[in-house]
Amino acid sequence: MHVVHLYPREMSIYGDLGNTRTLAARIRRHGYSPVVHQHHPGGRFPEQAHLVLGGGGQDSGQVRVEADLEHISDRLRALARSGAPMLMICGMYQLFGNAFITVDGTRLPGLGILDVTTHGNAKRMIGPVVLTTELGDVVGYENHSGSTTLGAGQAPFGTVRAGFGNNGTDRTEGARTANVIGSYLHGPILPANPAIADHLIGLAAELATGRPFEPELLDDAIAHEARNRQVRRLVRR
Template identity: 75%
Template sequence: MSDPRDVTILGEPATSHRPADPGHEGKGEIHLVHMYPREMSIYGDLGNTRCLAARVRRHGYVPVVHQHHPGQPFPETAHLVVGGGGQDSGQAKVEEDLERHADRLRGLAADGAAMLMVCGMYQLFGNAFVTVEGQTLPGLGILDVTTQGNATRMIGPVVLSTDFGDVVGYENHSGSTTLGAGQTPFGRVRHGSGNNRSDGTEGAVSGHVVGSYLHGPILPANPRLADALIGWAAEQATGRDFQPAELDDEVARQAHARQVSRLLG
């Protein structure tokens, strides 16, 4: 279980949190920004932030967690940025604020900041999301993907083959996402629907930016992916190679293996 000091709790007036551990600065600070935790975190994706903060600390670094809400200045320092899923109405609520900070986010992505965007935020980091009613919500274009809303949802457990090994999670989306010609997918579907139920792809990756439809939340179930994001963030934060600790992930490993075995036989 994560230390309660590791993450800002929803509802607190503060929008950032640095654990007060004088003399325990560790290997350096890693600033983690959770975007729109009220509007775009309805499928448990706050668990990704909690997982990252806990694992950052376990690796010997100091997590500094920020919440970014619509209308606020974007945090000055950001090494790792995460966003989650939401309804179409939630996406519409954050669209204006997202556009306000578009240049900053594109710059962070270009500079190598680690980013994980899940479901609705994955769609908004693409070129555009077209709702089932035909409304077009422009995206940031960080990932070369375009999403069309549908009346039928894609729901169920997923297993992917990725550069981070087999990744497991749960999808629940009506958007059908198409990759641009040169866009690398996050993974190949072994079980589930993925981006669009037809081309066998799931998510997208560009540099250190990962987009995916997988909830679960995805990171506690896939420690290797979590540590990849932390490693990228640590290198940017400190200017040195990532210095991981040896963590005991046996429970997560067993749960992961059982899901893969159950779904793939």
């Protein structure tokens, strides 16, 4: 199973590298063989890609990867159309949208895979988050100054129960189109929410093998307890 991590040097802050490590470990525990590729600016995109990850970064990091992202944009759009699962966090979530407009007005065009637009702000949105999603309760930690608005008809990744989310006003967090998920949640998100990791792995396994996903029964009791404690601490019943 080929996993591609986009721009791990420029776009992997606040623990996002842990998502790649979690996926590789869980792929092995489910009885499959992971091959992890790191794609850097100017590098050749891997011939095989069954699951694609991207993380957060500063505005300067987004500027550094912009040209390369445009260079591989057709490949990423084709993978998204083919059903390849993708998880894009924070800065890469913004670049998978229509555009990111920085605080000084610089417009960085996005891939348009997700129908979202982000504007930079002087004020940051920081703190723990609890979401309701189709994959159950999801927890994480956000730290972003970008305010993201969903286009008409664009589904969010989840509904905010605690925290700011996309913009602090409409209670949406992230975006989801087909098998592509964008989110502001660091933490990193996957160790704390193994159901999301296994959802991505299941889709990638079917893409890689042409057969239904055959998961092993894994003991995630510690992750579940940690997630439930965050929910109990932050959500008022």
